[in-house]
Amino acid sequence: MSTMSAKMSRSSRRRKHAVSQLNLMVVGFRSLGKTSFIRMLFDTLCVRKNAKEEAKLPECLFQSAETAQDAETARTKELYSFTLDVEEEGEKISLTLVDSPGFVRDNELRLDVQVTEALRYIEAQFDHTLAEETKVKRNPKAQDSQIHACLYFIDNANNGLTDKDIRILKRLTARVNVIPVVAKADLLTTSQLANLKQAIKSDLKEHNIPVFDFPIDEEVAEPEVAEVVTNVQSYIPFSLVAPEDATITDPSTGEKIRGRQYAWGIIDCLNPKHCDFVVLRNVLLSSHRKLFKDITLEVFYEQYRTERLMARKVLGSIDTYTLRENKT
Numbered sequence: 099m100s101t102m103s104a105k106m107s108r109s110s111r112r113r114k115h116a117v118s119q120l121n122l123m124v125v126g127f128r129s130l131g132k133t134s135f136i137r138m139l140f141d142t143l144c145v146r147k148n149a150k151e152e153a154k155l156p157e158c159l160f161q162s163a164e165t166a167q168d169a170e171t172a173r174t175k176e177l178y179s180f181t182l183d184v185e186e187e188g189e190k191i192s193l194t195l196v197d198s199p200g201f202v203r204d205n206e207l208r209l210d211v212q213v214t215e216a217l218r219y220i221e222a223q224f225d226h227t228l229a230e231e232t233k234v235k236r237n238p239k240a241q242d243s244q245i246h247a248c249l250y251f252i253d254n255a256n257n258g259l260t261d262k263d264i265r266i267l268k269r270l271t272a273r274v275n276v277i278p279v280v281a282k283a284d285l286l287t288t289s290q291l292a293n294l295k296q297a298i299k300s301d302l303k304e305h306n307i308p309v310f311d312f313p314i315d316e317e318v319a320e321p322e323v324a325e326v327v328t329n330v331q332s333y334i335p336f337s338l339v340a341p342e343d344a345t346i347t348d349p350s351t352g353e354k355i356r357g358r359q360y361a362w363g364i365i366d367c368l369n370p371k372h373c374d375f376v377v378l379r380n381v382l383l384s385s386h387r388k389l390f391k392d393i394t395l396e397v398f399y400e401q402y403r404t405e406r407l408m409a410r411k412v413l414g415s416i417d418t419y420t421l422r423e424n425k426t
């Protein structure tokens with residue numbers, strides 16, 4: 099075996115056994131189904147043997163709002179996260195899911211504080227990287243806790259983005275890859291959903307909100323790649339439906355499904371014709387995972403790092419100036 103191929107096979111072996119870290123966060127106004135989405139995602143994961151028992155799972159994963167005594171009990175009161183070792187298409191992922199308390203609708207001041215808290219959490223993860231980078235002896239096994247993608251839940255009761263959504267999105271998109279999602283899409287008809295998606299897209303464009311778009315380098319992208327990416331781009335904002343707690347059987351197949359039952363029929367949350375969960379799941383865990391991580395490190399972390407270092411420099415020169423002034 100040539101040295102080159104020996105090297106390559108060593109690195110591909112390393113890649114095969116390497117565990118990739120992925121950290122996802124959900125944010126949005128109250129009661130839009132953020133915890134339900136996390137529960138559904140968790141339910142569809144292939145958690146590696148023993149990891150389920152080892153992981154400290156939050157209680158709310160096993161208690162949906164429907165089974166909780168009241169809505170207040172089910173409400174997410176503080177930000178929490180949990181990590182799972184999962185396998186996706188043969189790749190090992192250490193997946194951290196971060197759930198955050200729903201934003202209040204009727205108190206501007208409190209809302210601002212809540213958004214700041216969510217951003218502080220995101221920035222605190224950058225601080226971990228920054229601290230690790232500046233160590234003389236770095237830990238090669240240091241965890242990457244940066245938030246690689248943040249799902250922003252949009253209320254389907256509005257005709258697009260509200261002023262509050264716009265304000266929040268502008269702040270979030272400066273720090274993290276934001277993926278907008280339409281919550282509880284089952285409450286809309288097909289044409290209502292299409293109109294809402296269109297309105298949200300126009301609002302994002304009109305207000306120059308840089309949510310994550312699926313960039314294509316036209317010079318290098320092969321036609322098939324471009325098609326897949328353009329296709330994914332067309333889903334934005336992704337529509338989501340989370341299942342209800344009850345056991346639901348698909349009358350056409352007799353199989354148990356994760357869905358919602360209505361007088362007029364059932365919704366299968368894993369059916370791409372009913373909502374975009376499966377596409378979004380694939381984008382997050384598979385097709386765009388690496389891109390989310392690269393952009394987080396190369397764009398958002400770099401930006402944050404520069405701001406922090408500049409701030410330190412300014413503080414340093416103020417200190418030096420004060421020292422000099424005090425001496426004279």
Ligand SMILES: Nc1nc2c(ncn2[C@@H]2O[C@H](COP(=O)(O)OP(=O)(O)OP(=O)(O)O)[C@@H](O)[C@H]2O)c(=O)[nH]1
Pocket residue numbers: 127128129130131132133134135162163164172173174175198199200201281282283284285338339340341342
């Ligand atoms: N119709 C419908 N109801 C949903 C959907 N997802 C969640 N729900 C219901 O909405 C309510 C709130 O769901 P949660 O998942 O607790 O919402 P949340 O955004 O985490 O709530 P907070 O923590 O209070 O912000 C529950 O009664 C859910 O069953 C959905 O896709 N469609």
